[in-house]
Amino acid sequence: MDPGKFDLVIFDCDGVLVDSELLSCRCLSEVLAEFGFELCVEQALELFLGRSSAAIGHYYRERGQVLPDRLLPHLKARVLETFAGALQPIPGIGSVLSALNSPHCVASSSDIDRVSLSLDVTGLSSHFEDRLYTAQMVKHGKPAPDLFLYAAEKMRADPSCTLVIEDSVSGVQAAKAAGMIVWGFVGGSHYRARDGQAILSAAGADRVFARMSDFWET
Structure with a gap:
């Protein structure tokens, strides 16, 4: 499915936007x-x-x-x-964000200070401005759906028309529990010695990809 056709695209931060894990x-x-x-x-x-x-x-x-x-x-x-x-950005993420026309935001398990610093250091903050949502803002963190549902509510998006990009099992599970489509990303350095495809597919990811240059492939 074309990511540009979703009402909202939610990006996890660590391991998806920045190579931090x-x-x-x-x-x-x-x-x-x-x-x-x-x-x-x-x-x-x-x-x-x-x-x-x-x-x-x-x-x-x-x-x-x-x-x-x-x-x-x-x-x-x-x-x-x-x-x-x-800290370095995930290769190719800047191009993806620049080309993405759908509304998009960050929903991260990290606290707001860490997310803000991560985006500032890597030059990605302008792509999100204040559209940053973290586990501090909800009662239950991932793998509960609370954070993704909170982000969708704040962005005024239908969860069923929302795409989530995640790199972790707990994140994939949270997105599926929220009724969202989730793509697993395994291009971070923490997956070099692990079978990310198998791990995130088993968690329920609707698609798994390893390079941001493949983001638009459907």
């Missing part, structure tokens, strides 16, 4: 280690890809471990510092 998971692994928790980058990707920071605390509480209060603020500072110096 490996950077953020490395930061998470390093900061956890500093506080005495062991979690390798591969485990971080498996557990928290596409999830909010609240999911990290929930994961450890379920296992009888409580993260120190200062861990998540320390993680946020580390991620923002790392992004400011090393």
